[in-house]
Amino acid sequence: MRDADLRAALHQKVLRDHHGQADTLVLDELGLWYGTARVDIAVVNGRLHGYEIKSDRDTLERLPAQAQVYNNVLDRVTLVVGETHLEKAIKIVPPWWGVKVAFAGPRKAIHFREERAPGTNPAIDPVAVAALLWCDELIELLASLGAARGLRGKSRDRLTRALADLLPQDELRAVVRMRLKERSNWRVASART
Structure with missing residues (x-):
């Protein structure tokens, strides 16, 4: 099983219902922390749920670093692994991460089993x-919060920190999810619903 096969099967079998929901964005390759990491699939609705794919052909070398970034941003994370990676991967990710095991059925179709x-x-x-x-x-x-004075032209990091300081966490998370869903000019190919 290749990464692309797992991704397609995830969209068709696991995320199928999300694709039909008007208030949901399903996006491939969402960049996190200024693009230092990308989660394979993100589902944005009342929460931000990331799906990270590690097929049997992948290695788990980058997973610890990816997990650090994902743990800072995502409300939920599901790791989708081939059977050969299951034992090692479960030891790497935090206990609140979901884990799905991808396996080939008798006719070579990809199926998923929820491990956690x-x-x-x-x-x-x-x-x-x-x-x-x-x-x-x-x-x-x-600007809508009356707090843009002196910040125009500042770095993205400075703007980010200013907004994070202004809004309570729940409100900030809701506003960010809303903005992501409203965006029409994504820089990467996306599956938008």
């Missing part, structure tokens, strides 16, 4: 959440 259901992230970093927004979105939000 995803829980809720206990420690989201508001700055990392705000970093999902682009500069123009940050300025627009800061």
Whole structure:
């Protein structure tokens, strides 16, 4: 099984219902923390749920670093692994991550078995959440809060931190999810619903 095969099967079998929901965005390759990591699939609705794929052909070398970034941003994470990686992968990711095992059926179709259901992230970093927004979105939000004065032309990191300082975490997370769903000019190919 290749990564692309697992991704297609996830969209068709696991995320099928999300594709039909008007208030949901399903996006391939969502960049996190200024693009230092990308989660394979993100589902944005009342929460931000990331799916990270590690097929049998992949290695788990990058998973610890990816997990650090994902743990700061995502409300939920599900790791989708081939059977050969299951034992080692479960030891790498936090216990609140969900784990699905991908396996080939008798006719070579890909199926998924839930090894562990995803829980809720206990420690989201508001700055990392705000970093999902682009500069123009940050300025627009800061201006709507009457807090853009002196910040126009500042770095994206400075704008991100200013917004994270202004809004309570739950409100910030809701605003960021709303902005992601409203975006029409994604820079990467996406499956938008």
